[in-house]
Structure formats: structure tokens, C-alpha cells
Amino acid sequence: MFDVDTYLKHLGHTGTLDPTADNLRELHRRHMMTVPFDNSRNAAKGLAIWDDVDAGRDVFFQSLITEGRGGICHELSGLFRALLDELGYDVTVISSGVRGAGDQFGPDLEHMLSLVRLDGEEWLVDVGFAGPSFTEPVRISADVQSQNGFDYRVVTDGAHLVLERRPADGEWKAVYRFTLQERELSEWKAIASGENDDPFWHWAGEMIRAGTLIYGRVYETGQLLLVGRRYLRAEDGRDQARVLAKTDEYEAVVRHVLRQDV
Template sequence: MFSVDTYLSTLGWTGPVEPTARTLRELHKRHMIRVAFDNSAHARLGTSILNDIDIDLDAAFDEIILGGRGGVCFELSGLFRRLLTELGYDVIILSAGARGASGEFGPDFEHLFLGVRLDGELWLVDVGFAGPSFIEPLRLTDEEQEQYGVTYRLIRRDGYHVLQRKGHVGDWQAVYRLKPEARTLADWNGSATDTPDDDDPGWNWAGQLVASGTVIHGRSFDTGQLILVGRRFVRVDNGHEEVRVLVDTDEYRKTAEHILGRDR
């Protein structure tokens, strides 16, 4: 059963709960560190998992926040939305299309995350994207923003805001594109559930991975993120990125258990 006090305890937050930017940043980062992204419970369902995103929050709370299962975007963002709303934040639902390996973006309703209206600004709040992404919320602004050695910016292109990130090495890389428009859960009905079409470049990264049953794990730590997509392992720490394939089965298993918090 959903409980604000229990949720905050799980996140390890004992500070003030008034809706401020500082508290929002703290809760977001703690959520990213303590609650893993994990699609393994859903991967076998393929695209059908996208057909019903209006979840039972009490059941999800018991399984994820209390049970430590980990979850996917609409589960994690759904729970965090409930928490923030209970704490008095002005929260809206947002959608995005993730950048695929080819550089193309997925459909607009490929990913669900949140926006928080606070102090006259809109903050992007996303605890349900495996990454690499951002650890603390970002303001919707033309200004560059830096977190833990990674610089972020939002550029306007073709009617979208494109979120890009850059570490210490390399060029800007897009994360996803969005329109800062409030969505409803009903907007997902039929929007991201079509069968992938080989002739449609818009069906991309996330949709293809879900359809293929690829298992994805992700979790943040104090200065970076760990992401495991299949056997491709990405570690980002203070803006330095390491990417390698975990060929050894034992190393893969131990890495997955570490990301999911099962080795504690």
C-alpha cells in the first residue's frame, strides 16, 4: 500500500518535504541511486507491456519500493509522480522519443517521464530512463547545465526540444526529444504499441529492444550511472564513460546483481 513516509524512508530522506528545488533534486537523485531500472519482468512480454501503462500504484509500490524489484519508465515515474503530488509539487506527465543507435528518434510516446512546475520554471524529472541520462532534474532552459562532469543542453529542432549530453570526451549526444506538453495516460493508447515496421525509421531504440526481449538494467551512484543493455555495459563516472561487452557469463551475472542491488 502506497505510503509517503515509507517511500521517503526507502529513499533515505529525513530532511524537509516542502516543495522546493533543493528537495526535488535530493529526492530525484536518491531515487536514481536506490531504485533500479529493470525491465526483466516485462521483457518476455514484448511490445504488449506498452498496452497498459495505467498501473496499480499500490501493487507497484509493494513490489518496487518495498520489495526492491526495480521497474520500467511508467512504473517508476508513476510512483514518483504520486510521491511528488502528495508532497505538494505541481506535476505533469511528459513523453519523449529516445535516440536510437542510428541517430533517429523513436515515436513521441516511446518514453514516459515527468515535468514539475516550480518557481516559474519547468523541471524535467526522469527516474525511469536507463541512461545514460541525468541524475538530478534539469530545468527546461536554453542554458547549459552541468552535473557530475556531464554537461546537458536542450536545443530546439523541428518543433521539439532535444536533450543532449556531453562528457569529458566526445561530441554532444542526444538522449531523447520531447515537447513540453502535458500528457495523460490515455494518450498512450495505441500511440506506442504498434508492431515495429521495418520501413518506419521512427520505431527505434526502446521499441526494438522491448520487442526483442532485450534485458536492460540501470542504476545511478553518487557521481555517475551504470547501465547494462543485454551484455553491453556502460559506466559513467564524473563525465568519464567506459563501454565494454561482458562476454564472461559470471561477470555479466555479478554486474547485473550489483546494478539491481542484490549483492548487498
Template sequence: MFDVDAYLRRIGHEGETKPDLDTLRVLHKKHLMAIPYNSVISLTRPPSRRGAGVDLVDIDEDATFDAVIAEGNGGGCIQLSRLFFRLLRALGFDVALLGGSTVEGAQVFGTEVEHMLLLVTFGDERWLVDVGYAGPSFLEPLRVGEEIQVQYGVQYRLVEDAGSLVLRRCAQGGRWHVVYRFTLAVREPAAWSEFEAKVNANLAAAEPGAGGGLMLCSRALEDGQAILKGRRYLTVRDGREEVRTLIDSTEYEHLAAGILTGPVG
């Protein structure tokens, strides 16, 4: 059952809940550190009320809250973003749903509305909020503007392109890369219907026991992120990225458990 106080306890927030930018920054970072992105949970819990596949539009938010937040299992972008949206709205923030597509999602699903993120407005300023992207990406809200913004040694900028905004990031010593593209059009959950249908079609066509493919999980660190995709392990610490392939199964299981249950070293 969705519970604001239980939500705040789970992410370790005991401070101010006034709907201002300082509170938003704290909630955003604490959420990413406390609740992992977890592709396995995103495709299995809670089960679809239709009896097959996953619900991404008409989700049971109370059951999702129990599985994703209260139990600390984490989930996918729509589960995490829908729940954080509900939390922010309950705390009095001016918040809306936005839709876009990640680089990988655009290739796999070919739909404009695949990734879910949030927009929070304070007067004349708009801030991008995203607690549901596996990463690497920003740990605190980004102002919607043209300037380069730096967080924990990583640069970010929003670039206009053919009616969309493209989020780009650049780690220390690296090059600019596209994270995802989106528009500022306010969306309702029904906008993800096409994406839901394609996800369920892919699941139905998968070989028995194949699940959702490679495990993808991530958790924010105090100074960066740790991301595991299959056997590829990426860490970002103070803007410096390190990528390696995990050969040893014991190490793989240890690092996966660290991301999913925390804390990550």
C-alpha cells in the same frame, strides 16, 4: 499499496519533504540510486489485469508500487515515472506528465509518445525530472532553458527542433549525443495508448521464451551511473565514460546483480 512514508524509506530519504527545488534534487538523486531501471520487471510485474501483455496506461499503481518500489525491483520508465509523479504530487509539488521518444524507442516503435518524464514548476521556472530512463542521463533535475548545465562532469543542454525539445549530453572528452526528444505539452496516461499497443504486439510476436529481448538495467552512482544492456557494460564516473563487453558469465551475473540489488562498486 502506495504509501508515501514507505516510499521515502525505500529511497533512503529522512530529511525535508517541503516542495522546493532542494528537496526535489535530493529525491531525484536518491531515487535513481535506490531504485534500478529494470526492463525485465517492466514487462512482467505486476501482470496485466487483462490477462496478456503489459498495462502501461491503466496500470494498477498499488500493485506496481509493491513490485517496483516496496520490493526494490525497479521497473520501466512508465512504472517509475508514474509512481514518482504520485509521490511528488502527494508532497505538494506542481508536477505534470510529459511524453517523448528516446533515440532507440523512435526507431523501434515509431511513435511520438513513448518515453515518460515529468515537469515540475516553481513559479516562473520549469524543471525536467526523469527517474525512468536507463541512461546515461542526468541525475538531478534540469532547468528548462537554453544554457549548458553540468552535472558530475557531464554537460547537458536542451535544443529546440521543429516544435520539440531535444535533450543532448556530452561526457568528458566526448561528443554531443541525443538522449531523447519531447514536448512540454502536458499529457494524460491515455497518451501512451499507441505505445502500449505496439509493445504488446511485439511481445505477442516474439518467439516463446524470448521475453523482452536484451536485459537493460541501470542504477545511479554517487558520481555517475552504471548501465548494462545485454553484455555491454557502461559506467560513467565524474563525467568519464568506460564501455566494455562482458565475456565472462560470472562477471556478467555479478555486475547485473550489483545494478539490480545495489550497491554498485
């Protein structure tokens, strides 16, 4: 069963529990350092990954905290959102379309994340993104916000807001676009049932069914991401990528990302 004290102990959080911006940053960072992204249990499901989007916080807690496993976006975000709600934060579900090939964005329901309203400001909260992104919440503002040598900002593009990221030696690139519209979990259930026939979903489902495994975790000074055999280390404002051709090296990186070598 979901238990706040057990959850916080798992994250290693020992500070105050007041719903402040500082605590939000600390909880977000610790969550991403402790609970990895891991789609290995879901890689064969295709769009059926959304079948259990409404499984509830007790199910997610059992898997991610009690069993110490990693998860995918709706599991990670759903569990963290439950924690923030228990601690008194004003938190809602939103969605985004991720930038893909050719700088095109996927459908608005491609990814699940959260919005926190705090002290007159709005914050993007996302502990479940399978890509290099922020490790602490980002204010929804065009002001540049720096983390681990990378810059972030949120700009307006027509009806959407766009999260952008810039490495120390690079240019601004979109991560995903979103709106502040509050979403219902039933909208993702409709995708799993086939009611949403957006062709981008079929493409994404085929990629998942192809067996692409994705693992990711944050550490003190950066972020690790493994997509198939492509290994990305984002640290000190630089993205360093290479292909892990040797099986033993690949397996060692998987264990490291999943904290199985601790």
C-alpha cells in the same frame, strides 16, 4: 498501499518535505540510486509493456518499494510522480522520442517522463530512462548544467525541445526530443492495443521480444547501465563501455546494479 513515509524511508530521505528545487534534486537522485531500472519482468511482452501503464500507484508501490524490485519507465516515473504530487509539486506527464541509430528519433510516445513547474521554472524529471542521462532534474534551458562531470542543456529544434548531453572529452549529443504537451495514459494504452501502427513501435517491440535485458542504477558519482552484455559506466565526465563475455562477471554486475549484493 502507497505510503509517503514508507517511500521516503526506502529512499533514505530524512530532510524537509517542502516542494523546493533542492528537495526535488535530492529526491530524484536518491530515487535513481535506490530503485533500479530493470526490464527483466517485461522483456517478453513486446508492446504489451504498456498494458499496465494505468495500473496505479498502489501497484507500482507494492512492486518497487514493498518488494524492493526495479521497474521500467512508466512504473518508475508513475510512482515518483505520485510522490511528488503528494508533496505538493506541480507535476505532469510528458513523453519523448529517444535518439537511436543514425541519430534518428523514435516516436513521441516512445518514453514517459515528467515535467515539474517550480518557482517560475520548468524542470525535466526522469527517473526511468534506460540510458545514460541526468541523475538530478534538468532545467528546461539552453544554459549548461553540469552533473558528475557531464554537461546537459535543452535546445529548440523546430516543434520539439531536445535534451543534449556532453561528456568531458566529447561533443554534444541528443538524448531525446520532447514537447511540453501533457499526455494521457490512455495514449500509451492505444499502443498496447495496436491502435498505433507506427513502424518504429514494431521495431522496438521486436527488439524487446528478442530478449534484450536492461538494468541501470545511479550511484554517488555516476551511473551504471547494462544493455544485454554491454556494460556502461558513466563517471567523472567519461563513458566507459565494455562487453561482459564471462557469465559469472555478467551475473555479478546484474546483482550489483540491482543492489542484491548489498
